[in-house]
Amino acid sequence: MKRAVVLLSGGLDSATVLAIAKAQGYESYTISFDYGQRHRAELHASALLSEQLGAVSHKVINIDLTAIGGSALTDTNIDVPHEEQAGIPVTYVPARNTVFMSIALGWAEVLEAEAIFVGVNAVDYSGYPDCRPEYIAAFEKMANLATRSGVEGHPLKIETPLIDLSKQAIIERGNELGVDYSLTVSCYEADDQGRACGQCDSCRFRKQGFAQAGMTDPTRYQP
Amino acid sequence: MKRAVVLLSGGLDSATVLAIAKAQGYESYTISFDYGQRHRAELHASALLSEQLGAVSHKVINIDLTAIGGSALTDTNIDVPHEEQAGIPVTYVPARNTVFMSIALGWAEVLEAEAIFVGVNAVDYSGYPDCRPEYIAAFEKMANLATRSGVEGHPLKIETPLIDLSKQAIIERGNELGVDYSLTVSCYEADDQGRACGQCDSCRFRKQGFAQAGMTDPTRYQP
Numbered sequence: 001m002k003r004a005v006v007l008l009s010g011g012l013d014s015a016t017v018l019a020i021a022k023a024q025g026y027e028s029y030t031i032s033f034d035y036g037q038r039h040r041a042e043l044h045a046s047a048l049l050s051e052q053l054g055a056v057s058h059k060v061i062n063i064d065l066t067a068i069g070g071s072a073l074t075d076t077n078i079d080v081p082h083e084e085q086a087g088i089p090v091t092y093v094p095a096r097n098t099v100f101m102s103i104a105l106g107w108a109e110v111l112e113a114e115a116i117f118v119g120v121n122a123v124d125y126s127g128y129p130d131c132r133p134e135y136i137a138a139f140e141k142m143a144n145l146a147t148r149s150g151v152e153g154h155p156l157k158i159e160t161p162l163i164d165l166s167k168q169a170i171i172e173r174g175n176e177l178g179v180d181y182s183l184t185v186s187c188y189e190a191d192d193q194g195r196a197c198g199q200c201d202s203c204r205f206r207k208q209g210f211a212q213a214g215m216t217d218p219t220r221y222q223p
Numbered sequence: 224m225k226r227a228v229v230l231l232s233g234g235l236d237s238a239t240v241l242a243i244a245k246a247q248g249y250e251s252y253t254i255s256f257d258y259g260q261r262h263r264a265e266l267h268a269s270a271l272l273s274e275q276l277g278a279v280s281h282k283v284i285n286i287d288l289t290a291i292g293g294s295a296l297t298d299t300n301i302d303v304p305h306e307e308q309a310g311i312p313v314t315y316v317p318a319r320n321t322v323f324m325s326i327a328l329g330w331a332e333v334l335e336a337e338a339i340f341v342g343v344n345a346v347d348y349s350g351y352p353d354c355r356p357e358y359i360a361a362f363e364k365m366a367n368l369a370t371r372s373g374v375e376g377h378p379l380k381i382e383t384p385l386i387d388l389s390k391q392a393i394i395e396r397g398n399e400l401g402v403d404y405s406l407t408v409s410c411y412e413a414d415d416q417g418r419a420c421g422q423c424d425s426c427r428f429r430k431q432g433f434a435q436a437g438m439t440d441p442t443r444y445q446p
Contacts, residue, residue, distance in 0.1 A: 063286045068326070070333035088371050095329035098369045102325040103291070106318035110293035135368040142361035146321045146353045148311050 001027045003113040004159070005104045006055070008032050010045030011186040012206055013119035013162055016174035018053045020161045021117045023177055029111060030055040031104050035096075036066035036074050041194035045185040052180060061103055070094045073188060080188045082199040089126050091188060091201060097130035101139055101158070108156055109147045115157040124167035124205045136160050167209030175215070182218040195222045224250045226336040227382070228327045229278070231255050233268030234409040235429055236342035236385055239397035241276045243384045244340045246400055252334060253278040254327050258319075259289035259297050264417035268408045275403060284326055293317045296411060303411045305422040311350050314411060314424060320353035324362060324381070331379055332370050338380040347390035347428045359383050390432030398438070405441035418445045 004026040008014045021028045032046040043060060050058035069075040071093040078090055097120065104116045120131040129135060140158040144150030162170050174181065186206045187196035196203050198221045210217040227249035231237045244251050255269040266283060273281035292298040294316040301313055320343065327339045343354040352358060363381040367373030385393050397404065409429045410419035419426050421444045433440040 059290060061287065061290055063326075064284065065329065067282060067284055068329045068333055070329070088374070092371060093329075094332035094371070095325055095366075095369055098325040098328060098365070099322070102318055102321040103286075105321060106288065106291045106293070106316075109317035110291055129371060129374045130369045132368070135365070138361070138365035138368050142321070142358070142365045143318075145355070145358040145361050146318055148315060148317070148352060151311070151352045 003027045004115040005108045006030045006117040008046045010042035012184045015049045015184045017117050017119040019177035019179045028055045030058045032060050034062045039190045041190040042185045115159045117159045121162045168212035171209045171213045195220045226250045227338040228331045229253045229340040231269045233265030235407045238272045238407045240342040242400035242402045251278045253281045255283050257285045262413045264413040265408045338382045340382045344385045391435035394432045394436045418443045
């Protein structure tokens with residue numbers, strides 16, 4: 001059976017990606033990161049989703065990005081904004097996707113996996129540079145020059161099934177595939193129980209997506 | 224003053240790179256990784272070298288690559304070989320340079336650094352895929368698509384001043400620049416005091432380099 005490493009943040013997008021990898025016949029190995037983010041609720045969600053969506057194995061890697069900082073998500077001195085911002089917002093974590101996909105690349109090589117699945121999206125998103133198709137293409141090229149498997153003629157694919165989809169389309173696809181979105185945590189400032197603030201960028205895109213899909217929003221909000 | 228992040232393993236190559244960055248007028252921010260490698264002596268060496276060679280700041284990042292394994296350096300069930308091997312040897316750590324350079328990329332972005340210096344070498348080396356010029360070029364291209372600084376027109380350079388040099392030429396260059404090679408630890412199986420085995424790939428290349436340079440080998444060997 002073909003294998004894939006799936007990056008799982010515990011949010012709506014990556015949960016949908018995991019369901020898509022399964023539907024495409026992959027044996028999924030999920031990977032999540034304890035990187036000093038503002039809350040651990042998303043790690044709890046990742047473990048639950050891995051189980052619910054039939055991942056073969058779920059791994060949490062510790063990597064302290066607060067040692068680098070430079071983002072509202074990894075430096076508690078920088079506030080998470082509650083309004084839309086021009087340009088790349090302060091929730092952008094420098095090189096985060098590159099760091100996460102690089103570690104996934106190492107695991108993919110050990111597993112002899114054929115693909116890494118990642119839930120980046122360049123439609124209803126925050127304008128992060130490392131979510132764009134040209135970035136993903138460049139990462140894939142680099143990855144296949146970096147590794148033994150690439151050199152030995154077993155190239156790896158970086159699969160981004162959500163990249164061109166609206167949030168509405170992502171939710172509709174996940175719904176067809178049985179994703180339980182009440183388990184997912186998208187909020188940048190979720191509380192210990194995984195309840196969302198309803199105001200950050202991530203909450204706004206998510207809320208809008210459920211509204212546009214004509215679905216009841218299953219998100220648990222803070223009182 | 225222009226800034227650079229310098230990857231420092233505590234070995235001969237990266238120490239020389241740090242001296243070269245300084246000679247080129249960079250303010251150096253050194254970064255080392257506690258990744259579950261076989262010994263910590265190289266981390267001690269990195270701290271000493273950062274101080275001796277005038278780095279502005281030295282950072283150690285914890286990232287547990289033993290959770291991934293797949294190498295004699297990150298899985299103690301795989302022995303470090305003492306003879307030359309055909310192809311890519313078992314000391315190759317899957318995606319290690321990519322992981323390390325990605326984290327350096329995040330820090331470089333926060334520092335608004337102009338360059339990342341890395342001591343890869345494709346002459347007297349072990350045949351690791353992530354030491355080749357085509358890999359470095361692909362990483363640089365990816366990096367400038369990944370980051371805010373790249374998008375905003377401040378591209379970052381990946382500087383590899385050793386890539387075409389023989390071990391002899393590296394040692395001669397470092398010697399001119401005042402690197403104290405007795406502080407460096409190259410051995411894959413150094414003991415707690417940083418003393419080398421004298422038999423692994425890394426020791427063999429190093430020994431040969433000092434012999435070819437006609438220099439006394441300052442390496443401290445295990446009794």
